[in-house]
Amino acid sequence: MQLGLSGKTAVVTGASRGIGRAIARILCAEGARVMLSARDEADLMRAASACAAAGSSDMFAGDAAYYAGDLNDPKTAEGLIAYTERKLGAVDVLVVNTGGPPGGMAGELGEQSWRDAAELLFYPAVRLAQAVLPMMRARKWGRILFITSISVKEPVENLALSNALRAAVTGFAKTLAREVAADGVTVNTLGPGYTATERLKNLLEENARRLNVNPRELKERLLDQIPAARLAKPDEIAAVAAFLVSEPAAYLTGQALMVDGGYSHGLL
Numbered sequence: 477m478q479l480g481l482s483g484k485t486a487v488v489t490g491a492s493r494g495i496g497r498a499i500a501r502i503l504c505a506e507g508a509r510v511m512l513s514a515r516d517e518a519d520l521m522r523a524a525s526a527c528a529a530a531g532s533s534d535m536f537a538g539d540a541a542y543y544a545g546d547l548n549d550p551k552t553a554e555g556l557i558a559y560t561e562r563k564l565g566a567v568d569v570l571v572v573n574t575g576g577p578p579g580g581m582a583g584e585l586g587e588q589s590w591r592d593a594a595e596l597l598f599y600p601a602v603r604l605a606q607a608v609l610p611m612m613r614a615r616k617w618g619r620i621l622f623i624t625s626i627s628v629k630e631p632v633e634n635l636a637l638s639n640a641l642r643a644a645v646t647g648f649a650k651t652l653a654r655e656v657a658a659d660g661v662t663v664n665t666l667g668p669g670y671t672a673t674e675r676l677k678n679l680l681e682e683n684a685r686r687l688n689v690n691p692r693e694l695k696e697r698l699l700d701q702i703p704a705a706r707l708a709k710p711d712e713i714a715a716v717a718a719f720l721v722s723e724p725a726a727y728l729t730g731q732a733l734m735v736d737g738g739y740s741h742g743l744l
């Protein structure tokens with residue numbers, strides 16, 4: 477199957493490592509012109525070079541660029557999209573991904589923590605989508621994908637900020653999907669299950685300290701709950717993301733897809 481991404485302009489945020497980097501790389505390998513964005517410029521530069529190297533033999537091969545910025549700052553979204561349009565052309569594909577929020581219990585976290593989590597997880601999704609939509613709608617083609625979390629279906633203990641704010645992004649995406657479907661723009665969310673990245677390693681270490689157990693033991697307990705009996709590889713999440721933003725996925729919109737090795741229990 478041809479994904480039809482060759483020559484498309486894609487923006488991927490949180491692309492300096494982990495799941496975002498894997499998504500940027502696969503889009504580049506499919507011949508897209510990819511703008512990678514994240515906070516840390518040195519890591520971002522390395523990720524962009526790897527992305528370019530993964531380019532196919534297509535005429536657009538290796539067309540990757542980067543824009544460093546913190547999405548907590550409202551100006552970053554605007555600057556990123558304006559820079560992408562100047563450098564690579566109008567945005568066809570937007571993949572919104574950032575780091576996860578800190579752990580904490582729903583009944584204990586203070587108001588500032590909730591505000592910070594919204595700045596990290598919710599507002600960048602709204603700002604970036606609103607920045608690319610006018611051009612996508614005018615051109616009658618667009619793909620918007622928000623990376624959320626398995627916590628949308630299976631709230632994670634001690635991760636209240638993620639559990640609540642991912643649900644907000646999912647509600648935003650579902651509503652937006654219906655508003656723009658007639659213009660050829662799809663909007664979906666992808667919830668990764670437990671994936672072998674730096675973020676998961678840090679989370680396991682933090683939880684191990686909190687529960688006073690060995691991180692390895694905690695990982696074993698986690699694997700016992702995953703039917704696939706292993707963590708996801710970032711590339712496995714990225715492959716599904718690439719399909720969701722592809723040409724053949726034109727009729728797939730308003731969906732929240734979990735890529736979790738069978739972890740979530742819900743029927744739907």
Ligand code: NAD
Pocket residue numbers: 489490491492493494495496513514515516545546547548573574575576577596623624625626627667668669670671672673674675676
């Ligand atoms: P990661 O921490 O390895 O990478 C996060 C990326 O986002 C990095 O490039 C980082 O620079 C960037 N980033 C973080 N804060 C930012 C900000 N304020 N502005 C701009 N860029 C920012 O994370 P990951 O494991 O690749 O996960 C990606 C997303 O998927 C996260 O939101 C995470 O919570 C979610 N998720 C991950 C897992 C997992 O097991 N790894 C499971 C479910 C959901």
